[in-house]
Amino acid sequence: MTNALSCRGLSKSYGKIGPWALNNVNLDLPSGQIVGLLGPNGSGKTTLLKLACGLLTPTGGTLLVGGAAPGLETKKRVSYLPDRNYLPSWMRTGDLLDYFGDFYTDFDRKKAEDMLKRLELDKKMQLKAMSKGTREKVQLVLVMSRAADLYLLDEPIGGVDPAARDYILDTIISNYREDATVVISTHLIADVEKVLDTVVFLNGGKIGLVSTTDAIRAEQGKSVDTLFREVYRC
Amino acid sequence: MDWDFDDQRPIYAQLVEQVERAVVSGIWPPGSRLPGVRELASEAGVNPNTMQRALAALEQGGLVYAQRTAGRFVTEDEALIADKRRSLAGSLAADFVGNMRALGVNGDELCRLVRAAAEAPKAAGAPP
Amino acid sequence: MLGKVMKYEFRACGRLLLPFFAMALILSGLIRLAFTAAPMVWAPLAELLRGFATLGGVVVVIALVLFSFAYVVVRFYQSMVTGEAYLSFTLPVKVSTHLTARLIVGTVYCLVGILLAVLAAIIIIPGFFAFLTSGSIPVSVSGASESIMLSLADIPAGVLWSVLGMLAASALVGTLCNLLYAHVSIAVAPVFTKHRVIGSIAVYLVLSSIESILSMLPFLPLFYNIGPTNSDLVNYLSNWMTDNLFTTMGNLMGPAWVVVGIGLAVNLVFAVIHFFLTKWALSKKLNLE
Numbered sequence: 001m002t003n004a005l006s007c008r009g010l011s012k013s014y015g016k017i018g019p020w021a022l023n024n025v026n027l028d029l030p031s032g033q034i035v036g037l038l039g040p041n042g043s044g045k046t047t048l049l050k051l052a053c054g055l056l057t058p059t060g061g062t063l064l065v066g067g068a069a070p071g072l073e074t075k076k077r078v079s080y081l082p083d084r085n086y087l088p089s090w091m092r093t094g095d096l097l098d099y100f101g102d103f104y105t106d107f108d109r110k111k112a113e114d115m116l117k118r119l120e121l122d123k124k125m126q127l128k129a130m131s132k133g134t135r136e137k138v139q140l141v142l143v144m145s146r147a148a149d150l151y152l153l154d155e156p157i158g159g160v161d162p163a164a165r166d167y168i169l170d171t172i173i174s175n176y177r178e179d180a181t182v183v184i185s186t187h188l189i190a191d192v193e194k195v196l197d198t199v200v201f202l203n204g205g206k207i208g209l210v211s212t213t214d215a216i217r218a219e220q221g222k223s224v225d226t227l228f229r230e231v232y233r234c
Numbered sequence: 235m236d237w238d239f240d241d242q243r244p245i246y247a248q249l250v251e252q253v254e255r256a257v258v259s260g261i262w263p264p265g266s267r268l269p270g271v272r273e274l275a276s277e278a279g280v281n282p283n284t285m286q287r288a289l290a291a292l293e294q295g296g297l298v299y300a301q302r303t304a305g306r307f308v309t310e311d312e313a314l315i316a317d318k319r320r321s322l323a324g325s326l327a328a329d330f331v332g333n334m335r336a337l338g339v340n341g342d343e344l345c346r347l348v349r350a351a352a353e354a355p356k357a358a359g360a361p362p
Numbered sequence: 363m364l365g366k367v368m369k370y371e372f373r374a375c376g377r378l379l380l381p382f383f384a385m386a387l388i389l390s391g392l393i394r395l396a397f398t399a400a401p402m403v404w405a406p407l408a409e410l411l412r413g414f415a416t417l418g419g420v421v422v423v424i425a426l427v428l429f430s431f432a433y434v435v436v437r438f439y440q441s442m443v444t445g446e447a448y449l450s451f452t453l454p455v456k457v458s459t460h461l462t463a464r465l466i467v468g469t470v471y472c473l474v475g476i477l478l479a480v481l482a483a484i485i486i487i488p489g490f491f492a493f494l495t496s497g498s499i500p501v502s503v504s505g506a507s508e509s510i511m512l513s514l515a516d517i518p519a520g521v522l523w524s525v526l527g528m529l530a531a532s533a534l535v536g537t538l539c540n541l542l543y544a545h546v547s548i549a550v551a552p553v554f555t556k557h558r559v560i561g562s563i564a565v566y567l568v569l570s571s572i573e574s575i576l577s578m579l580p581f582l583p584l585f586y587n588i589g590p591t592n593s594d595l596v597n598y599l600s601n602w603m604t605d606n607l608f609t610t611m612g613n614l615m616g617p618a619w620v621v622v623g624i625g626l627a628v629n630l631v632f633a634v635i636h637f638f639l640t641k642w643a644l645s646k647k648l649n650l651e
Contacts, residue, residue: 034281057646075453086445102366173275173279173280174273194281213281217244
């Protein structure tokens with residue numbers, strides 16, 4: 001079974017001689033898992049996700065998505081939620097449904113509409129008229145309504161209130177499929193650790209630890225959040 | 235049902251315990267159908283794979299059984315359920331006594347306290 | 363896929379450009395009104411009015427051409443390098459499709475801008491339209507004793523269509539080439555530097571300098587044999603004075619097309635090179651902020 005994501009010696013530097021956003025990363029993520037990419041701001045989480053999407057080119061090493069290098073074919077199977085505004089702000093929610101439906105064959109419009117209705121989001125509203133929290137919910141709905149093999153969510157719960165956070169995590173759980181992998185990159189560890197299969201600690205561009213929530217709790221007798229704070233104490 | 239988690243213990247173990255409690259206390263009556271893995275995981279706010287493993291362990295223990303297309307059901311074996319109730323009650327009692335002893339409460343005083351609590355009117359919201 | 367990308371690009375550019383075009387035409391109408399109304403107003407005010415109207419007219423015509431181009435380039439920058447690039451490059455669409463779509467949409471809007479500029483001129487300048495269809499202009503030729511009235515209606519249709527053809531071809535090729543200059547400058551700059559705007563200007567200057575020099579090469583053979591006794595060009599120039607002006611123009615069309623054609627072809631070759639350079643920068647060397 002090919003790994004959803006596979007990195008060998010992956011390195012990325014934004015300057016000619018460093019600093020290294022990612023430094024010699026080796027990682028294998030099988031499918032059918034919800035993975036937490038945990039680390040402080042600036043640890044390289046976003047860089048890793050962008051590399052997987054083909055928005056950045058590696059400085060060294062390789063990265064494979066479902067066995068293939070990032071390109072046209074992988075983009076059909078990867079659903080990415082960036083940690084920023086990337087959709088044209090003049091578009092209305094309804095327009096975005098058309099847009100995603102036009103470009104992605106795996107987009108389930110009915111599912112998206114149901115989710116929008118449940119969240120009481122108006123299809124006629126323009127993105128620019130929405131609050132930050134509402135906008136993030138819309139972006140999440142669009143991304144999760146695709147039947148992708150790999151979901152890359154960059155800080156999906158960062159900018160929203162606790163109730164919305166619960167809804168977002170619940171959506172991730174309910175959408176779980178055995179042949180798909182969800183990567184959640186976040187620094188809000190306590191909120192997500194119950195939802196994760198695998199936990200990957202990332203700091204300063206290097207992988208610190210790869211384990212499962214239960215293994216950490218069983219071995220250390222503490223939550224992942226507590227362990228993380230100890231390991232990466234400032 | 236209310237899922238309540240301690241963030242320092244493995245989730246898998248806690249899931250098993252909480253399902254056992256639900257069955258033993260009748261929240262999930264014998265023979266009743268369990269919701270699907272994803273729905274349960276969503277209700278509990280936990281990873282579906284972990285929920286699946288917990289349910290598999292419960293199947294092993296016999297408290298729960300799976301029927302290929304129909305789903306998972308609580309066992310109808312009253313004796314098994316009663317057994318489970320006894321062992322859960324037993325460990326709760328052991329914990330209680332341990333805590334009381336740590337306070338310095340023993341023997342007769344301990345029994346008197348227990349009897350008084352048992353005879354007192356039911357507190358609102360307590361399980362049957 | 364190309365159709366879909368184009369559909370959304372047309373819409374995205376059109377949101378600003380279509381209202382702009384409408385406003386420009388309305389403004390042209392108002393300016394013409396100002397010209398018409400001027401003589402009926404108190405004299406000093408009339409001068410002021412004519413002054414503003416003339417200024418306005420010039421601005422509107424130039425803006426129709428330049429603003430269309432500028433906005434199309436800005437859209438390219440927004441959708442391929444900044445903000446929306448995250449969306450564009452995560453779509454399952456080939457880079458060449460993205461580039462082709464933007465090139466086509468950009469060219470269409472630029473050409474519309476040019477056509478509307480002509481339309482605006484027709485609206486603004488009283489008598490311009492009449493002149494274009496049947497008017498005449500004075501042409502003075504040095505050495506002649508008096509100026510000749512050159513009437514457009516007298517020019518042979520073949521010559522007129524040739525000239526129009528050359529203008530249209532130049533407009534089309536010119537637009538394509540300018541857009542591709544913009545594309546390549548914007549796309550290649552981030553490969554070498556963090557300063558996107560200055561970098562783009564630098565790339566543009568470097569490329570245009572190299573290409574200006576290179577584009578002179580095909581024309582060298584033409585001038586190689588220049589000398590007072592056997593230059594075709596000089597022969598034609600002397601014929602101008604003695605032969606019938608219009609047959610000379612007719613005879614000139616052939617070589618004129620060759621010269622213009624070579625120029626256009628050279629520019630197109632560079633444009634194609636730019637397209638592939640842009641594609642390389644945005645696929646093999648993509649690094650979105």
